[in-house]
Amino acid sequence: MEIFLSDIPDEGMELDGEFPASIFDLPADDTIRPDGSVHYEATIYAFEEVITLHGRLKGPFQLQCGACLDYFPYEADFPDWSTELDREPNQQSFDLAVVVREDFLLNLPAHPRCDELVEGRVCPKADLVEDFSDDEEPSAGEERPNIWGALDEWKQ
Numbered sequence: 673m674e675i676f677l678s679d680i681p682d683e684g685m686e687l688d689g690e691f692p693a694s695i696f697d698l699p700a701d702d703t704i705r706p707d708g709s710v711h712y713e714a715t716i717y718a719f720e721e722v723i724t725l726h727g728r729l730k731g732p733f734q735l736q737c738g739a740c741l742d743y744f745p746y747e748a749d750f751p752d753w754s755t756e757l758d759r760e761p762n763q764q765s766f767d768l769a770v771v772v773r774e775d776f777l778l779n780l781p782a783h784p785r786c787d788e789l790v791e792g793r794v795c796p797k798a799d800l801v802e803d804f805s806d807d808e809e810p811s812a813g814e815e816r817p818n819i820w821g822a823l824d825e826w827k828q
C-alpha cells in the first residue's frame with residue numbers, strides 16, 4: 673500500500689486498516705505462521721530526513737515452540753508500536769505493507785516457548801530444555817538469549 677509523502681500533512685496522517693496474511697510471504701517451514709489478517713493503526717509524519725510511524729499493530733500468528741517444535745496460537749499486540757524510516761533523496765512514497773510486515777517480524781518473540789506464552793500449557797519437552805538452562809547461573813548478562821543463541825548455532 674503506497675503512501676505518498678506529499679499526501680502527509682504537517683500535522684500527521686492517521687490511518688488504520690488491515691493487511692492480509694499474504695503480505696508476510698514466509699516459507700511454509702518458517703517458525704512464524706501468520707494466521708489471519710493483521711490490523712494496524714498508524715499516525716505518520718514525514719520530516720525532512722525521516723518518516724515516523726507510531727500506533728498499534730495486532731494480529732494472529734502461529735509460532736513454533738523452541739523446545740517441542742509444536743506450533744501454538746499467539747495473538748500479537750504491540751500497543752506502543754513506533755518506527756522510523758530514513759528518507760532517501762527524492763523519495764516520493766513508501767509501502768506501508770512492507771513496514772508493517774517488518775515490524776511484526778521484529779517484534780514477535782524471537783525464541784518463543786509454548787508454556788511461557790500459552791496459559792496452562794505444559795511443554796512436552798520442557799524438562800529437556802530446563803535441565804540444560806537451569807544447570808548453573810550464567811556468568812554474565814542475560815540468561816535465555818545466550819542459551820538460545822548457542823542452540824541456534826548448533827542447529828546450523
Ligand SMILES: [Zn+2]
Binds near residue numbers: 739740786794795797
Ligand atoms: Zn513447547
